[in-house]
Amino acid sequence: MSVLLNSRGLPPTFSWKQFLPSDKKTVMEHSNRRGHRKIFISPRMISKSRGSCYLECGNTKIVAAVYGPRENLKSDVMVMEGKLSCQFVISPFATPGAEVADERDTQKVCSDYETFIEECFCSVVDRTKFPKSTLDLTVLVLENDGGVLAHSLTALSCAITSAGMEMHDMLVGVNCAVMVGGGDEKGLTDGEQEEFEIAVDPCFEDETISYQTGSDRTEVDQKILFSTSVVTVGYLPNVNQIATLSHNGQCPSGQVLSTAVKKCIENSPLVYAAVQKFLKQSLLDDES
Template identity: 30%
Template sequence: MPVDTKRVRGPEESQSPLLFVAGDAGPSSVPGKAGSLGRARARADGRSAAEPRPVFARAGLVSQADGSVYAECGLSKLLCAVYGPRESDRKEERRLSGATLGCEFRFAPFSCKKRAAWIQGNLEKEYSLIMEQSLQPAICLHKYPRSQIEVYVMVLENDGSTLAAALTCASIALAEAGIEMFDMVVGCSLRQCGDDSLLDPTAAEEYSAASSQAVNNGSLTVALLPTLNQISGLVSKGEWEEQTSVEAIKACIEGCQKLYSVVQQCLTKSVKRKIPQLVSKD
């Protein structure tokens, strides 16, 4: 029977996320402070305007994948799996000097209030393309000629800012797979609605901002290489004033730097778990 390589394979065993919270001393909380975009009403979850949500990430949960990570950003839950590098299936891709990167972003049918379909929609295709363009500058593709790397992201629960969270998850999974990278990729989103600027917005905040008729109304997602301090991807939608857009980009960069410590912790714990296994094999 042929193997279905286009679907994210789930773990062989299902385990409660509470086990990982207890084993890794709970979710990694990211403190924040109000910055230049602090003109916002009190948020429902008690955060300040420039404060990202607490993040929990655990790598290596999908045993069939070369690299994987499960992450919770507030109430948003994502699973990412990476396969490769492996020999390319297409002859034209084998002639390339470096590897080809393929990304697939999907919403689970039960992840949203409005039921999603198994067929990939336009928004999912758009997010897949953005992920591919944002991750390519961070990967040493020239080290893997005539090969392909596949990244699959499944959103298990959607509570806003899923594209930014998917970029961070994919970066962790790529590093966990042992793929050489110039730097990690960390994503952060911001929602502007008039004078209100909300970093890492929830689904409710995204919906309320989208229904507003304010002049300054837009959304922004930044993908940052934190060590190199370079932006690998930027997606902007809606209407922006020039000064407001500059402040929004700066706020997203600061948010990415705050989240970078969570990425480092996740990879450090993953390496520590692998060391005893490697020693026992020797």
């Protein structure tokens, strides 16, 4: 199927990573990267939607679209603020690896992301502009190479802006993973705290959470950093405020969590620069 699509000049349907065996050396190579990957955002991906965009960061590929607002016929009471409805879909072939992700686990993750995104954008979008109406937000993950939730916030923010909906500020998403090294390698005892590193915009292998203890690791595992928690921050750059925060996993201490949040805020201008380039391209497309 991918050969036929490539002959027509279209992107491949399946990720090439699915045909490679999982190797722990790949995790160690990705762990050496501590900078944010470059982001590419293209406007007007779906012509029938009110606003849409395509976001690509590394091998992570996301399509976001906005539909509506549509009248909420089920509500008999006049509500001065509109509602947001989010649909989050992860393709069965999006996750790297030879095995297809379990459908029940994927549905649970999508349901959690939908609730998180709805609550986040309720404080960012000016819902008084469409009373007694519902704005539909849609996210489709074509390939997951890490940072899906953070990049979905950025993609939806661009899609809402291209749809002409008023927002209090642009929302950019940045995530990082707390990487903890082996205790024997660092010369630490079981009672001492392990050294850690913070990986900004981690890949899928980096943000895969592992709860292995020092006694359970082999000699090869001692040289590899393991992710213990993933922090996702939704940041408003113009007002300098945090709109939302998600923490998944077990962080070594509160000070480490605070450092991870600060690291996300420090890298938010890199994402905001890509969003500004997207807005400029959208205005040029409107004029032409």
